[in-house]
Amino acid sequence: MESPEQIRERILAGFPGAEVTVAANPSPSDQRSLVVGAANGREIARFLRDDEVLKLDYCSNVTGVDWPEKEIIEAVRVELPDPSGGPPKIVEKKVKRVQPGCLEAVYHLYSMARGIGPVILRMRTANRGDRVTLPSLTPIWRSCEFQEREVFDLFGIVFEGHPDLRRILMWDELKDHPMRKDYVAPDDFEWEPTPHDAVLARAARHFQDPTPAEAPRSGAKEGAP
Amino acid sequence: MTITDEERDELRRHGILLTSLEELYNWGQSHSVWPLNFGLACCAIEMMAASMARFDIARFGSEVFRPSPRQADLLIVSGTVTKKMAPQVVRLWNQMPEPKYCIAMGACAISGGPFKQGYNVLKGIDRYIPVDVYIPGCPPRPEALLNGLIALQGKIGEQKLTGPDAPRHLRADTVCDYPVPEFGEHDLEPPKNPGVWQPPAPVRANKA
Numbered sequence: 001m002e003s004p005e006q007i008r009e010r011i012l013a014g015f016p017g018a019e020v021t022v023a024a025n026p027s028p029s030d031q032r033s034l035v036v037g038a039a040n041g042r043e044i045a046r047f048l049r050d051d052e053v054l055k056l057d058y059c060s061n062v063t064g065v066d067w068p069e070k071e072i073i074e075a076v077r078v079e080l081p082d083p084s085g086g087p088p089k090i091v092e093k094k095v096k097r098v099q100p101g102c103l104e105a106v107y108h109l110y111s112m113a114r115g116i117g118p119v120i121l122r123m124r125t126a127n128r129g130d131r132v133t134l135p136s137l138t139p140i141w142r143s144c145e146f147q148e149r150e151v152f153d154l155f156g157i158v159f160e161g162h163p164d165l166r167r168i169l170m171w172d173e174l175k176d177h178p179m180r181k182d183y184v185a186p187d188d189f190e191w192e193p194t195p196h197d198a199v200l201a202r203a204a205r206h207f208q209d210p211t212p213a214e215a216p217r218s219g220a221k222e223g224a225p
Numbered sequence: 226m227t228i229t230d231e232e233r234d235e236l237r238r239h240g241i242l243l244t245s246l247e248e249l250y251n252w253g254q255s256h257s258v259w260p261l262n263f264g265l266a267c268c269a270i271e272m273m274a275a276s277m278a279r280f281d282i283a284r285f286g287s288e289v290f291r292p293s294p295r296q297a298d299l300l301i302v303s304g305t306v307t308k309k310m311a312p313q314v315v316r317l318w319n320q321m322p323e324p325k326y327c328i329a330m331g332a333c334a335i336s337g338g339p340f341k342q343g344y345n346v347l348k349g350i351d352r353y354i355p356v357d358v359y360i361p362g363c364p365p366r367p368e369a370l371l372n373g374l375i376a377l378q379g380k381i382g383e384q385k386l387t388g389p390d391a392p393r394h395l396r397a398d399t400v401c402d403y404p405v406p407e408f409g410e411h412d413l414e415p416p417k418n419p420g421v422w423q424p425p426a427p428v429r430a431n432k433a
Contacts, residue, residue, distance in 0.1 A: 169309075169345070170309065170345065171308075171309050171408040172408070173408040173409060173410060174408070174409075174410065174411070175410040175411065176410075176411055178344040178345070183344070185342075185344050186344075186411050186412035186416065188348060188412065188416050188417075189348070190417075190424035191424040191425055199342070
């Protein structure tokens with residue numbers, strides 16, 4: 001099978017100016033994936049399906065990833081000019097950089113005709129708040145329908161062009177997307193039969209302490225390892 | 226003439242059968258507990274095994290799994306109750322006629338089990354409907370289900386026909402309709418039925 005870099009070259013030959021990058025994978029499997037810009041996503045997916053060499057006719061799995069906003073501290077070397085005229089000093093400065101968050105849809109593609117795969121296709125939304133739209137790939141691979149609904153349900157990615165985008169696992173009235181990193185589960189841990197620290201602390205919040213003297217002690221218990 | 230239970234048992238040993246209306250009533254009821262034909266997860270597989278020839282739930286008069294809640298006496302909550310399924314379980318319970326009993330089978334039905342900390346699983350069916358017998362296990366073996374059924378039969382056998390300890394259907398002051406939770410924006414509304422379930426007092430580990 002072609003390497004992701006070769007596939008990228010051929011995509012760029014067909015779609016000049018398209019955003020395609022190969023995402024590295026530092027794990028031992030070294031399974032690199034293609035990160036495709038949302039603007040040309042569907043055309044590139046159609047190209048991958050219809051291409052005579054790859055013929056990726058089977059989408060086995062669609063899943064989502066939540067990338068929250070991340071603060072990255074980088075060490076940057078800065079040259080400080082010496083006021084007395086000597087050689088400039090090189091100082092390492094720590095620079096904080098905020099990497100914006102996004103939601104990501106991941107497609108695992110195989111070829112039944114050629115017996116190859118997987119080719120991993122990823123698309124990213126602009127942010128995690130108001131711009132969470134991606135082109136649906138259900139018109140390309142029909143098997144994406146339910147799985148894109150699941151990604152919509154649990155991550156909140158809106159797939160444009162999906163024939164029937166509804167929640168599939170949770171109920172329609174729910175406002176949350178439970179698989180997002182910032183999801184706050186409903187506080188219904190009133191009681192734990194096998195209590196352990198964090199859950200016990202959540203359960204204890206449901207009870208008022210009978211005496212004020214007990215309050216700091218239960219507070220200290222929450223912080224205890 | 227009044228006789229005690231001991232005297233009655235003594236007479237039975239000599240071949241003289243005497244009974245009371247209460248005993249007869251409870252005997253008849255406890256030996257024809259018809260479960261609802263209703264399974265939720267892997268515990269239901271054990272429930273099916275219990276109804277087959279090897280374990281043979283028919284020995285206890287409970288082989289008649291009814292496909293309609295209108296004809297069932299026993300709701301075996303056999304498996305994980307997801308929050309999406311919980312209103313339907315409560316609705317089935319409401320549709321069953323009194324007298325009715327509930328067995329929570331397995332860790333999930335009791336407390337949410339291994340899925341307790343998930344976002345989608347109810348932390349015990351006893352938050353919405355009164356449970357008579359809890360069967361721990363993941364899943365419980367068919368023998369455990371049969372043991373739970375025997376425990377339920379014992380409970381039915383000790384019912385009083387009159388007085389404050391009488392079961393729900395023999396009292397005028399109890400409501401046999403349980404509110405069905407609705408799907409809310411973040412959780413089921415209400416998250417529990419306080420008339421049925423109140424959390425026990427918290428364990429205070431370092432109170433010494």
